[in-house]
Each structure stands twice: as structure tokens, then as C-alpha cells.
Amino acid sequence: MALFTRRAALIAPGALVLSVTLAGCGGTGAERSVGAPSTTQARPGRPAPDSAESAAPVVPARLPGVGPATLAGIPGNARQVVLVTGRGRDSPVSQVVLYRRTSAGWEPGATWPAHNALKGWTDDHHAGDLRSPIGVFTLTDAGGLRPDPGAKLPYDRSVGFTIAGRGFEGESLAGSFDYVVAINYNHEPGTSPLDWTRPLGAGKGGGIWLHVDHGGPTHGCVSLAQEHMRELLRTLDPGRHPVIVMGDAKSLAR
Template identity: 30%
Template sequence: MASTSGTLQAFAKSGGAWQPVFAAMPARIGSNGFSDTKREGDRTTPTGVYAIDGTMYGIGGNPGVRYAYHRLVPDDWWNENSDSPGYNTFSHGPNPGGPSEPLWQISPQYTHFAVIRYNMPATPGRGSGIFLHQSNGNATLGCVSLAHEDLVGVLRWLDPATNPRIVMAPTDRLNRY
């Protein structure tokens, strides 16, 4: 069985060397662990190096992030319908169909979250809606989740001017990146 627990570590380059910014934080990943070949609905967290999207979201008000922030309202969806032209994007309006997520209804996970730019631009069926969000204590559907306090600390620290990246992989495979 794949591990669904991990550690999130944040680093910044200082004097030419990577230095830890926070103590290591317990994290949860997909219920089927990591995958190099993520597919829609497989409940795995994709391995790789990804950017953070330009807008952060949440049911709650802006916790003080440096990114654009959208407070979720009814009919805010993450389009996870592989057959639609807006696959793997934020959508406001009618349900885009398929397994799309009603973002405003998913609590506490979507109190605040950052979009991990996996499968963007989107290839249908490759997976969608990969976020850094609040943990509910369980494995995720493919996202990375943290305790509320840890999440808010990371979201506030992230700075779009530094073009941050997230590396997602088992520890024994980090050397690939």
C-alpha cells in the first residue's frame, strides 16, 4: 500500500545555498500515494516540479497572501470535466460536469488554497485540481494538504516575484529533480 503521509519542507536560496525556511511540516498526499503517470480520478499525487498559479482561493477571507486572492462564492467550480474546453481551470457559473468540484462547499479543505500548476495547459484525462490546501486529517484525492496553521504560514511566505516551485516526490526520488 502506498504511503499517504509525507513532509513538506520549504527552502529559500541564500548566499548560493538552499536554506530551510520553516521546520518540516507533516503533510498528506493522495490516497494512492505518488505517481509518475497521474490520471484523472486515480487518487495519486503527481510527481514533478510545478509552479504555483497566480491566484489563491478560499472560503475564508484573504489570510495575507502576496498573490491575487479570490474569496469563493456559490457557483465557483474547479472544472474537472475532461470533455470540456475549460478542463483543469477555475470556473464561475453552472456546473461544468464530470467530477468538477464545488469549491465553495468543501470545508475545511478549501478554507484557503494554492493551485499547483500540474497539467497546465491541460491534457484531457491527465488529472486536474491539484492544490496545496488544508488537511482534514485524511489522505487527499491527489493534492498536498497541511494543518491550517502550517498552510497559512506557507501561503503567506510564498512570493510570486520569486517564481516559487513545489517539488513533489518520495524522498528516495528527489534526486531526479
């Protein structure tokens, strides 16, 4: 696939420096900044240990920890959810759980540790605020520096995903963009994660991705271990209309 135009980039002191002009994690095209569960009512008596009922997993009818206001933002046709729950409003630490919708409800899959932005979360994300946007966003496009690991989403392999420099805790950023999934916050669906079109304007940031974890906070993205990013890319299916639901626990419970 053709490479996108790349421009050199510098970010604020103590932040990240790119080896190319790409910048995920909350950068703009100009700045290139990178960066309560449901319960089941008990029945009388107790099933035998080897019964089918005792072995059947409990599938919550609603996404655990996600309140009515957040649920209302999930499209009716969404059959896959990447639920990112931050430890706190100002924390860069979060957890990711994959869910798929079944006739019984939302069935949980893998659970993974993750990082989000250095300063936590916000309902009103702006470029350079070092917070990840809270909300429900579609997932339609992927890419990376490495070959396609078997992604079902359209995958743009490009040297434009090369990154160098150090993170907020001095960790190397090399390989952070080996695999990415664009989060459709201020991103044009159906385009490469490298596309710098910003439907909400440059001031509202962009380049918010799921990408490979580098061991520290991000500028605005959500990061996972490389093996988990590979699994995610092989799992997300455009036919199931996947979305990401992301924010701190208190905000998601609204």
C-alpha cells in the first residue's frame, strides 16, 4: 500500500521524538505529538458438581461496570467490544477485556493489562493534554511496521509506523507501532491509521490508537503487550462491527 507523506517531528521536552513524521497517541498533523457486574439469582437447591448447569459459564446480560449512559453509545449492531477500564481518572494504568455479544449476553474473553495517557482520562480531549478520550468509538482500520499477523480489519503495512526515542519513564519507544488499530476518535473511518484527516479539527487531537506497549504511559493511546496486539488483530472482525469502550471506571459506570 502506498506510504503516506511523512514529516519530521518534535514533541514537548520529556516526551517522545519520532524517527519519522508519524505520531500516534494524541498528536495532530501539525504537531506530530506521540506520544459493577450483574448478578445471577440463586435457584433453590444445589446442582451436582458434574451437572451441565454447574459447568456453564455465567454470561452477563450487560457489560460489567458499564452504566446506562455509556451503554447507550454502543451501536446496536456491535457484536465485539474492547472494554478499557482505567484505574482512576488521573491514572495511566488500565485493564482491557474483550467481549463478544451472544444470545445470552456479553461473553468475556481475554483480560490484559494496559497503559493509557500519562495524566489519565478526559471527556473533552484536546491535542497535547496528555489524557485519553473517554467514550465509545468504532474500530475499522489497522496497520503497523511489521507484516500483517492475520488481521481481519484492513491492514496498512508501512515504514511510516517507524518510531524512535524515549517515553515518559525513559523507556525505549522502538517497536511501539509494530501493530496498531486506529481508534475512531477524530479519525476518518476507512483510512489508514497514518491518515491525518481530522473531522473535528486539529485542536481536538487525533492519532489515538491501540498499539504495542512500551512499558510506560502514552500521550493518549491505549497500549498492550505485543502478543496481545497480535491476538486482538486476529480477533477484531469488521463483520461484527467492533467498538472500543474506554475511560476510567467511575466515568464508564455512568
